[in-house]
């Protein structure tokens with residue numbers, strides 16, 4: 001799914017009004033009606049509502065919503081700012097408010113009118129935010145944030161900007177955000193996403209022509225995207241059709257890392273899996289992943305990486321950071337030209353020997369967590385800036401960078417970014433990254449392109465963690481549980 005920037009969101013709105021054609025007031029009615037349906041379904045039957053309505057079209061959505069909730073016999077109040085001119089459609093909806101709905105001026109608002117059962121609807125600002133929020137809304141937002149009531153924001157929490165670049169210093173903290181038609185970039189970055197709560201994208205029937213034609217560089221890796229990538233396994237096939245995956249690492253003390261990678265590699269469907277590790281990993285490998293072949297790579301640390309003909313490589317989990325390991329990596333890279341995956345220790349070795357990067361085959365995949373990324377390319381003040389730097393580095397070095405996070409960003413050297421939406425905080429544990437390495441390596445072996453393998457692999461990883469929660473909690477989830485859930489992920493895909 002495409003992610004539009006604020007200018008494109010506006011353009012889409014205008015294009016829809018002109019070409020569908022539809023009156024802007026009816027588009028607003030659709031947004032309000034979808035929001036009303038959502039609230040009726042998701043709020044408790046005894047809940048009442050207070051809707052804070054700004055003077056622009058976000059406020060207009062809120063005013064229309066108040067009428068619709070009242071028509072559904074729900075108790076509702078609205079708070080508006082009479083001190084400022086309303087937009088044309090907001091005025092129309094203000095006039096349509098039934099007499100039974102109390103209207104309170106924002107400067108008279110006190111928290112005393114809010115009961116425990118009141119759902120707060122935030123329709124103060126949407127995508128039109130263009131400066132820091134002043135009074136009366138600053139006080140109101142501070143009060144809202146101090147209450148423990150459920151807060152539902154329309155389109156996005158007031159005070160945040162869709163692209164995350166013009167946020168007001170004060171903003172609403174929502175439990176749920178009802179976003180109209182699209183995800184917005186701001187939802188996916190930790191600094192801002194934390195204020196958005198759960199995201200629900202409501203279809204407001206915008207122009208399909210515009211959406212198909214608009215050129216964007218950011219996408220959500222949603223189910224539709226992943227189903228386009230997934231290749232079902234043909235029955236008339238043999239192991240030779242599904243490639244050779246080689247995971248390299250597992251030095252003494254970190255053997256588990258490479259076993260996790262090797263095990264999931266086999267589970268994801270590689271025709272043959274090789275675990276290339278020091279001898280100290282041999283018996284554990286035999287016991288834990290009997291399906292994999294063992295490639296001797298040293299005694300207690302990686303000394304040399306054997307070349308397996310036509311093997312696709314994932315290098316890094318427990319690789320070690322010694323000079324011997326670094327030399328082994330350099331020698332391997334000098335002789336290898338197909339895209340590989342590099343993770344963990346392998347990436348850290350690059351930080352101290354940046355020239356190694358020039359030996360990495362074009363179109364390879366790096367999978368750093370934020371600290372590894374910063375060590376490699378320099379620190380960034382926040383995740384938005386880190387993403388921009390990742391885009392620059394991906395292009396410069398012709399590599400794909402998987403920036404691991406709650407919403408992992410797959411940054412392609414072509415300039416495109418895919419945000420992942422699967423996964424949960426149960427993954428915030430040692431071993432999760434090793435599993436991701438194994439998944440992506442397995443997909444590379446099965447001839448998914450590096451772009452496909454990165455997007456699909458990150459999605460599988462998160463989806464397996466989500467499905468594993470059926471029998472586990474976020475606290476108890478282990479990397480091994482994620483591996484055991486991979487089967488459910490493919491069953492979900494082939495349904």
Ligand SMILES: NC(=O)C1=CN([C@@H]2O[C@H](COP(=O)(O)OP(=O)(O)OC[C@H]3O[C@@H](n4cnc5c(N)ncnc54)[C@H](OP(=O)(O)O)[C@@H]3O)[C@@H](O)[C@H]2O)[C@@H](O)CC1
Nearest residue numbers: 027028031056057058125126127128129130131132133155
């Ligand atoms: N996309 C779609 O398909 C659909 C979009 N729809 C809805 O429209 C929304 C966008 O509406 P919008 O353009 O009127 O902007 P909105 O956010 O209401 O605010 C603008 C107003 O706020 C003011 N203002 C701005 N910043 C301020 C500040 N910091 N502090 C104080 N004031 C500030 C600014 O006034 P100014 O001071 O600039 O004159 C202006 O009056 C969108 O998010 C969605 O909810 C749906 O109805 C239909 C489908």
Ligand SMILES: Nc1ncnc2c1ncn2[C@@H]1O[C@H](COP(=O)(O)OP(=O)(O)O)[C@@H](O)[C@H]1O
Nearest residue numbers: 404405406423424425427428430431432433434
């Ligand atoms: N809160 C979270 N929500 C979703 N995914 C997460 C979360 N925390 C971690 N992850 C995922 O778990 C993995 C952790 O990788 P990494 O930090 O390299 O772990 P490891 O300890 O295995 O090296 C990444 O894929 C990351 O996106």
Ligand SMILES: [K+]
Nearest residue numbers: 125154156158
């Ligand atoms: K809002």
